Amino acid sequence: MSARYIAHLDMDAFYASVELLRYPQLRGMPVVVGGRRRAAQGEPDPGEFATLRGYSGRGVITTSTYEARALGVFSGMGLMKAAKLAPDAVLLPADFDAYRRYSRMFKDAVRAIAPLVEDRGIDEIYIDLTDLVADRAAEGAPDPWARVRAIATDIQRSVRETTQLSCSIGITPNKLLSKIASELNKPAGISVIRSDEVERLVWPLAVRKVNGIGPKANLKLEALGIRTVGELAHADVALLIAHFGQSYGAWMHAAAHGRDERPVVTYSEPKSISRETTFEDDLHAFRDKEKLTRIFTELCVRVAGDLQRKGYAGKTIGLKIRYDNFKTVTRDLTLAAPTQDAAAIRRAAGECLKRVPLDRRIRLLGVRVGALAKPGAAPDRVPGQQTLLSED
DNA sequence: TCTGGGGTCCTAGGACCC
DNA sequence: TCTGGGGTCCTAGGACCC
Numbered sequence: 001m002s003a004r005y006i007a008h009l010d011m012d013a014f015y016a017s018v019e020l021l022r023y024p025q026l027r028g029m030p031v032v033v034g035g036r037r038r039a040a041q042g043e044p045d046p047g048e049f050a051t052l053r054g055y056s057g058r059g060v061i062t063t064s065t066y067e068a069r070a071l072g073v074f075s076g077m078g079l080m081k082a083a084k085l086a087p088d089a090v091l092l093p094a095d096f097d098a099y100r101r102y103s104r105m106f107k108d109a110v111r112a113i114a115p116l117v118e119d120r121g122i123d124e125i126y127i128d129l130t131d132l133v134a135d136r137a138a139e140g141a142p143d144p145w146a147r148v149r150a151i152a153t154d155i156q157r158s159v160r161e162t163t164q165l166s167c168s169i170g171i172t173p174n175k176l177l178s179k180i181a182s183e184l185n186k187p188a189g190i191s192v193i194r195s196d197e198v199e200r201l202v203w204p205l206a207v208r209k210v211n212g213i214g215p216k217a218n219l220k221l222e223a224l225g226i227r228t229v230g231e232l233a234h235a236d237v238a239l240l241i242a243h244f245g246q247s248y249g250a251w252m253h254a255a256a257h258g259r260d261e262r263p264v265v266t267y268s269e270p271k272s273i274s275r276e277t278t279f280e281d282d283l284h285a286f287r288d289k290e291k292l293t294r295i296f297t298e299l300c301v302r303v304a305g306d307l308q309r310k311g312y313a314g315k316t317i318g319l320k321i322r323y324d325n326f327k328t329v330t331r332d333l334t335l336a337a338p339t340q341d342a343a344a345i346r347r348a349a350g351e352c353l354k355r356v357p358l359d360r361r362i363r364l365l366g367v368r369v370g371a372l373a374k375p376g377a378a379p380d381r382v383p384g385q386q387t388l389l390s391e392d
Numbered sequence: 393t394c395t396g397g398g399g400t401c402c403t404a405g406g407a408c409c410c
Numbered sequence: 411t412c413t414g415g416g417g418t419c420c421t422a423g424g425a426c427c428c
Binding site for chain 1: 419420421422423424425426427428
Binding site: 058078 | 393394395396399400401402403
């Protein structure tokens with residue numbers, strides 16, 4: 001594959017920054033977004049924001065401002081723990097409708113400049129700038145990397161003008177490196193890594209910085225004495241494959257050398273749609289049967305609503321249960337035909353429930369619909385069914 | 393004081409068919 | 411009676427990401 005210019009754009013402290021647009025008086029203060037969605041609690045009185053002090057419940061932090069991060073409070077952390085570290089930090093409930101609005105705004109602003117955008121969730125995207133860099137060859141700077149920086153600056157300015165929010169951009173020859181690069185200079189940074197700079201800029205980083213190496217792999221690597229990307233790059237591939245399997249081991253090694261050929265994918269169909277909820281208190285399968293049944297049915301109704309709104313039906317219905325000890329089990333059942341009907345989903349999920357042990361209290365209940373199809377689209381072939389031009 | 397909710401992808405075993 | 415592969419679907423669990 002010839003040289004590409006791939007950008008990764010990451011919005012800075014996205015949810016918290018959107019909240020600061022609404023409550024500018026909180027700027028400069030430690031603020032965290034998270035906790036359970038509040039039911040129509042209304043606008044808090046100015047100067048009367050809730051703080052973390054005395055928080056009790058099962059919420060986690062979804063985003064924290066940089067001032068809050070300085071106090072050791074990061075996303076994913078339980079709010080009870082965060083309250084001990086930063087009792088005076090302001091706690092705001094998440095408003096996903098607002099975040100989705102701003103998400104659309106910033107993505108539209110980017111697409112107006114560079115159309116080849118891959119969605120990676122609400123607050124980040126990949127952008128293939130290769131064609132744009134070529135287009136600007138005539139009028140722009142002679143050095144393509146200088147043109148790349150100019151394009152990134154344009155994108156950053158446009159995002160700021162349309163949303164009043166800042167973002168960080170990494171540009172490199174591929175997605176893997178760009179994801180790493182965008183984090184090097186946060187917030188509001190632009191970072192470039194050329195192929196010949198991988199050793200200098202990437203090898204000193206912890207392996208955990210590589211997208212795809214999570215907490216488990218990190219621990220295993222540590223046990224092998226591998227802490228940095230450079231150490232991973234120098235590790236024996238055979239050793240990595242022995243410990244992580246052919247596919248993952250070989251990938252890890254390639255990743256450490258900065259190799260990644262994945263294209264920027266501008267559209268993909270969803271594979272599954274699900275709803276789940278963690279209870280405020282663990283529920284007992286029999287003692288809390290009524291409440292459990294009501295929530296179970298409600299989840300099915302919501303999944304069905306999501307399917308209908310998005311125009312999908314699915315034939316694999318899944319149930320997820322997390323027990324009080326955090327152990328999670330799943331069961332699923334594949335129907336003869338796809339459905340988007342709440343009652344049909346409820347029946348199938350009910351069958352799944354019969355196959356789950358109910359000897360512990362339950363922390364979480366979830367319902368999932370997979371093997372999605374667009375209703376009206378050609379159905380999957382039924383085994384044994386005659387088809388024209390069959391190759392059997 | 394335990395750890396949200398929405399996803400994707402991978403692995404592995406068994407069923408079933410050719 | 412025993413011994414074969416390959417391919418696909420289904421199911422369960424787990425790692426990882428935002």
